[in-house]
Amino acid sequence: MSDTPLRHVDGPSKSSWLPAKSWHHFVAGGLGGMCGAIVTSPFDVVKTRLQSDLFKVKASTVSLAGHGAAEVVVPRPNLLWHFVETGHILRDIYRDESPRALFKGLGPTLVGVVPARSINFFTYGNGKQIIANRFNNGEENSWVHLTAAAFAGIATGTATNPIWVVKTRLQLDAHRPAAVPAGQSFFGGSITMFKKILREEGVRGFYKGLSASYLGVTEGTIQWVLYERLKVLTGGTKGKGGVQEWFGMLASAGTAKCVASLITYPHEVIRTRLRQPLVDGKMKYTGLVQTLRLVIAEEGARSLYGGLSAHLMRVIPNAAVMYSIYEAVLRMS
Template structure:
């Protein structure tokens, strides 16, 4: 007998392989991803810069003092708490030195990428677990069904949207783009310039840099979905009651699942960012997944594989809470 609660069992489909309203997962996932990305965009910029070797030396242990006209170097401090303080310093420096708009660098391609990425991910997972359970597991959902569906969703999403994330990463690493763009030009114009630059310098292959690390990152999405489904079972007693209790259970399940998955798999984020960095003096520094891993550890130590972790957690936990809550709410509505 399966221990799956009745509300999580995939019932028979009247429309063949997919349920009758499979499109709802696509719409709900896209809207949830869009709202989460807008709310947490500044932390995404900080995370990308801390992961990159191009900005680590500039920001590590550097702060502004006095009237802001002098830069002073303060001792590098260890510990997770200081990492959160450092994230605040970097947000302040970006705001002061580059303008408030810089806190939303890459938001254009982020939204262009997040909406289809989340739509594809939630559509593939939500319907994938239905198909796998009905056709390969006697209509019962369990952790193996969730794991398989999550892995398929991660591979499909990574393959389809990798070029968008390459453009977004390049824009976030361009510290001087605000100075070169006229006030009237929006981020989509900057994205188009970056697309042409990548195509001219690196060709089509340039848009698929970091894809191997993205596939490695499928483990994060898999852990997140499986853990989310498990936590949702534990909070099943709050479902249907409405009010604060039900929403706290949903927010807690989504945030906890994302936090645990991120802590386990975070190094792939750093490797992916390094692989997507622009050319330096016309040369490619990071050429492959294992080469990048060895080089980062040799030059900067293993701790650098967790660069930007504080900013990442400050972004992804509320992002996941917002995204999954909207997703679940739209499906219920």
């Protein structure tokens, strides 16, 4: 990978390693992540279910009339069908489980997204400046961006993994949500799930899928590096304001996320499998390599891309919203 054009960055304050106004990255990232998560929550529910084998029978088989429990697998002919299937699942969740079910897991998602994005943008935004100033004569390039993004991904994954475990368990619960009693918090279901995991699996249960999260650091790294490069390529729109400048930024964010997701998507499926609840008191998926081998052996390599359509329909607009708000807050600060 060739380096991006060198760019000088402001140094840290004399009293700290952190650059001036470093907290702006924390606030901007949190606001961007929150707005993006709310807008795209229904697609997140569909994606999680398609990644899990707990819903595979329901989604991909039909009962044969007159043959008792016999079932036949319905083939999925092409990529377009997966987008149609996403729409069908959204419809079924809305009809069978209630409109609220489209936002299952939104509580822990918001609890997780705000600090996760805050930590990620804070670590990356300040990290690239610190690395550039300390080790590259104050100049940014692709290797500075790559290193900062890797550190940001590791820090974010370690700090927020328990939240994502709770969110995944809630989204895999296909029961109709119970009516919320007056005064009960929107996060009541998350607290109940938290207690259940702690009781049945102990503290270790909250760190299921962490190895896959570390593997997924590559996605965030690719996304940040590509985003920075695309911003340079669309630099001709900078300063012009209005639709043209923002379209260039939105396109950069969406394209970077799309490419990164396509390259690294299998880790998402593996992570979801590792975070699944116990089935009949047993843990089917126990480790990164074991899960990869088992999924391929039982379902084929194509299953490693289960839920990809719903994932792309969620993460591309999510990235566009998140990065636009992030950049806007930084410009206003």
